[in-house]
Amino acid sequence: MNTFNNKLAIVTGGNSGIGYATAKELLSEGAKVIITGRRKEAVEKAAEELGAIPFIANQANLEDIEDLKKEVENQYGKVDILFINAGITGGLVPIENMPVENFDSVMNINFRGAYFTLSKLIPLLSNGASVVFLSSIVASTYNPNSSAYQASKAALNSIAKTAAAELAPRKIRVNIISPGPTKTEIMNKAGLDENTLSGLNDYLINEIPLKKMGTAEDIAKLVTYLSNDIHSSFITGTEIVVDGGMVL
Numbered sequence: 001m002n003t004f005n006n007k008l009a010i011v012t013g014g015n016s017g018i019g020y021a022t023a024k025e026l027l028s029e030g031a032k033v034i035i036t037g038r039r040k041e042a043v044e045k046a047a048e049e050l051g052a053i054p055f056i057a058n059q060a061n062l063e064d065i066e067d068l069k070k071e072v073e074n075q076y077g078k079v080d081i082l083f084i085n086a087g088i089t090g091g092l093v094p095i096e097n098m099p100v101e102n103f104d105s106v107m108n109i110n111f112r113g114a115y116f117t118l119s120k121l122i123p124l125l126s127n128g129a130s131v132v133f134l135s136s137i138v139a140s141t142y143n144p145n146s147s148a149y150q151a152s153k154a155a156l157n158s159i160a161k162t163a164a165a166e167l168a169p170r171k172i173r174v175n176i177i178s179p180g181p182t183k184t185e186i187m188n189k190a191g192l193d194e195n196t197l198s199g200l201n202d203y204l205i206n207e208i209p210l211k212k213m214g215t216a217e218d219i220a221k222l223v224t225y226l227s228n229d230i231h232s233s234f235i236t237g238t239e240i241v242v243d244g245g246m247v248l
Contacts, residue, residue, distance in 0.1 A: 004080070004227070004228075009227070011035050012083065013085045019037075019083070021216035022224070038056070062116055073124055082131045088106060092146055098148065107152055110152035111156055111159075114133065118163060127170045127171055128229050130226055131175070132177060132227065136179060157178075160176045160239075164236045178243070180242065180247070182213060212244060
């Protein structure tokens with residue numbers, strides 16, 4: 001079924017992991033999909049594989065976000081589905097030793113960039129559009145050495161709920177997906193070596209009641225569900241936790 005025929009979707013950070021899987025799922029449902037990312041070669045390669053439209057943009061750079069808005073406005077005129085997915089963990093260090101550069105990098109991409117991606121694109125959202133933020137269960141956990149990442153996701157959740165209230169008169173739904181441990185590249189990007197990563201995965205699986213990690217496809221299907229204005233027309237301002245029962 002081509003549920004999203006004639007609909008335009010934007011997926012930030014769409015060249016890998018959850019973003020890539022979501023773009024693939026939305027395309028399979030008939031949407032036209034723009035994927036964004038910082039690395040030109042990676043974005044263009046992913047777009048070619050998927051059949052998506054590439055746009056090189058760093059979510060931390062407000063000029064890039066403005067350029068994205070202008071391009072979408074000129075070429076398409078409106079946005080029906082917005083998945084704000086791009087994010088980083090940053091370095092895992094205690095508050096006492098937090099480098100300003102690490103803090104700023106995490107906040108600029110995960111919070112400031114996400115905030116202004118929404119802000120700039122609101123005028124282009126069609127009435128009845130869907131906005132989905134990718135957050136994390138860490139927004140309500142307080143693990144050592146992850147203060148900036150956790151704070152960035154908590155802030156993201158707050159603005160998503162405010163946006164749901166502000167945009168409700170236009171029937172625009174804004175929701176949050178908070179995954180638990182998921183098989184993606186994000187932990188590799190945090191600088192963990194293979195042995196450490198393997199040990200962490202084993203530990204996490206043991207902590208999850210369902211005894212398995214989530215997948216990017218699990219999240220992609222949920223984004224697609226929340227983007228369907230028939231199936232989820234009465235869902236907004238909601239955080240959906242997808243963690244195999246980890247925070248029970």
